Amino acid sequence: MKVPLSLLLEFCDPGLSAEEISSVLALSGTEVERVTRLGVEDSSNFVVGVVLTADQHPDADRLKVCSVDVGAPEPATIVCGAPNVDAGQTVAVALPGAVMPGGMTIKKAKLRGVESSGMICAEDELGLGKGHQGILVLPNTAGPAGRPLGEVLPLDETVLELEITPNRPDCLGVYGVARELHAATGAELKPAPWERDLGSGGDLDGIQVSVEDSDQCPIFTARIYEGLSAAVTPPAIAAHLTAAGMRPISPVVDITNYVMLVIGEPLHAFDLDKIEGGLTVRPAVAGETVATLDGEDRTLIEGETIIADVGGPTSIAGVMGGARSEVGWETTRVLLEAATWHGPSINRTSARLGLRSEASGRFEKGLAPVLASRGQAFASQLFEQIYGVTPVAGTVAIGAVGEATTVKLSHHKVNSLMGSQLTAERISAPLERLGFTVALDGDEFSVGVPLDRLDVTRDVDVIEEIARIDGLEKLEATIPTSGAGGGRLTRDQRIRRQVQDALVSAGCFEAAGWSFCAPGLSDRLRLAADDPRRNAITLVNPMSSEESILRTTLLGSLLDSAARNAARGASAIRLFETGPVYLPSEDGLSDEPQRFGAVLCGPATQPDWRNASPDDVDVHGAIGVIGGVLDSLHCQWKIVPATEPEPFLHPGRSGVIEIAGRPAGWVGDLHPLVSAEWGLDGGVAFEVDLDAVISASPEVLHYWAVSAHPMVGQDLAVVVDAGVSAAELIEIAEEVGSPELESVVVFDIYRGEQLGENAVSVGLRFVFRADDRTLTEEEASAVRQRILDALQDRKGAQSRG
């Protein structure tokens, strides 16, 4: 909400600067988003002018030569470049000597041979906003010509742009803000503008009103003003409206806007002579239309609240009035409506129609019904001031203002919740300044809540009022004394951190991926039609179709990130992510298993002066990374060939990661078609189920005895069929080599012509050792022979010596 400072100070002036007032408001709960200065340094030489003639400049297509009455004996000749200037307009004129906001002084000057004595100003040229579509055209009532412009425009004004929290619609009027300022500073608060009511209650002749749904319209009031004749909006009111961002339009409309600005209650004025029959507040029937004030035809949907007469809808309640009953210069009889509406319905309707106005923005917060009568009272003063008329006797009033509520508040609870030692006086003072009544009985306060504070219903609501006005800066800063003692990571959380750290140690950067992905990802990953990963959680209202489902694999956003880096020229790309995937579950929610995964592209080791062109990373490099992670957590794991290779991996260069004997992920070279799809040169990837790691990682590591006796190292090279995997050979060796075999690794793989096409030589390196004695070479050789025999028996292995 834009609050002209001068208007705020009319109600409460604490003698502080705009910045100081902003700070006071911010620290008591009214955020000030911006402080803007409007207008010019010195408003002398700015006057209201009336354009008498506007003729084409003889030597310039785009200029007009205007004769402008500026209140002097002779009209001034002013050359103007604005396309919208026209005879008859009331305008803002900077006369020679005027200093513009940029510091330029207006002088008499010849423009293409015609002497110009001043400038007709646009909104931005006066420091009043950004408008530069053309000159600022003032209402004809702004005159007479020659009047100081500062009387009708806020040429010397400061505007506070406030962010009012949704629980405080009482602060959507300047007087409510003034009350906050009063409460926070103690400066005097002027009497409320609605205290004097020139109208009367009782039946109102001349209009019948009925309200069909009181939930949608908690209160509806109306008064009639008759005998209106030509009048002028007082310049100060026009200036305040302008400063608050509302253009002065006509006295009746200005009255409604000014009441809204000051007390937060939007009013609506009907031309009574244009209403056919009585008014009914009712739900719209689907398809009903209303021509609104902005000249559009609006089609209503079932249930939206309208105000109708016998001719159909005349206005969309709380959102926008209808053109059919619009007030104009010819209007002499006005029906002034002050009502409140069901906030959420107003919100829905205004959002649907794209009609967000100062009024709907207030109504959607759910205004207190008491504002309706306050609005009528304040308006009655303005009608008298401007038109010299008072309302016709009687007021339509349908609905109830509501009972004032009382909240019980324990003194102890106040200090317990705040952590303070406030006295009864310090508790009641802020409340009373905010308009609450306070009575103390023993330890208990009875707090009477003002009618416009619908947000205060419980003791904690009252405590908030005390805390914010007494001052949160006065609170001590303490730490809870008992402490819970639960301050540690769970095992799962600790292992997740260890996995992340191990991946970092393996030379990978963690990426932050998106949970959203595009449905097309499944095709890009070549997933089969029945692949369960196609079954994703779908958003009802995604930002875009590209972000319309939740990921079922980490691979998509890892590939996206890798592709971006590749496109930017990165050569070694090693990205990982840990996080959940989202799998639909039967209860309509999701299973969110944690995974870790990586995409690696580029050289397997850093190119350097010894090896400037290392081989590219391959599946075994990826297995090395996974192994580093799993070994650091002491998990039992192995890689086994996949019976059904992942469709996005190279079928011959990929496998299943088994942890503790169960499949827990996949690893492999990317399928060339997938690499190409993302613009990558090769690349490998893996994804592992974190829960499998967590359950396989031993909770506690226990010591096992290391042998004090020396080892015997022996090698064995065997030729086997190429279909026999190294893992099979090692498994057999471990089985039959026990207990002397301490470890076995593959140290050589060789394929060559002399072995035959379908054979491979595998070099195994054994370490033999005994726990209780020094093993002899002969004993070791016997074990080696035992292993060789088993390999021959079971896999047809031939020794190569």
Added chain:
Amino acid sequence: MLERISQIVDEAKAAVGAATTSAELEELRIKWLGRKAELPNILRGVKDLDPSERGPAGKAANQARVELEGAIDTKMASFAGAELELRLVEDAVDITLPAHPQQFPGGLHLLTQTMREIEDVFLGLGYGIAEGPEVELVAYNFDALNHAPHHPARSPSDTFYVGDSVLLRTHTSPVQVRTMLVTPPPLYVIAPGRVYRRDDDATHTPQFHQIEGLAVDEGISLADLKGTLLAFAKAIFGDEREIRLRPHFFPFTEPSVEVDVSCFACNEGVSNGERCGLCKGTAWIEILGAGMVDPNVFASVAGEQPAYDPEKVQGFAFGLGIERIAMLKHSVPDLRLLYDNDIRFLEQFA
């Protein structure tokens, strides 16, 4: 014979004295002490001598051999030191060349680092870490957190829905609700994680990260909240930091506050004589929202967990955005950088 031995010794010692390399010495060792040399021959022939000569000749020849070996070894030792020096000089490498093989750099994402840093602060203050689902029930995300039925945050323009009663959580507060349902007070817990809102502009991404905290215990007060958040702010932004609380509004807390930390980039809003860009000259930076848990929130769990009787328990809650904290602390100018995963960005914080 004895004369000949002493002659050999003299000649050999002279040659050893004149030798200049260890290779020469090795040649001399062969020449004077090798298989075919004279002295070993004399020694071997001692047994054939007249018994009266055997003693003195054998002794002298043996002494001579020992003496010669000693001379050669001594000389050899003196060469070895010098030659080792020489060889080490010749073996020198360019120590400024990079390691081999050079380790690939790696690092945690700035968001993870920031999350861990904050988690560790609260672990130290005695809080546990709770987690919960991201696909969440409306009941936990809004209803239990005192959002009115028409609260705008529920609108499909603000919140991602998966079904009528299922959404992507908009904050990690539902984790607090779930935790209260299974854990009676005292409860000190933080809930980090991914959250989602339908915003996508310069300062919002539809997915971001939060840490929310909850403390429920006897007599927990607003002053305790202030002290806790002060400890947090000092830990994250530096010991000189102060905080201030500004009243605000949230549906799930009452009273509610926004919390500012004193700017760490300027002095009273002025930096190098200019208005500070970080705090916009205000000397304060908003970092989080907080407040005392609204009794309605306790009431929503008290049915299942009666220990949360709103008449009896008090608590505070707070919530902060990890992205914002990371960007403020590390001068990251654009939120998008955090999700772009450019390696040149990632390695800056490795």
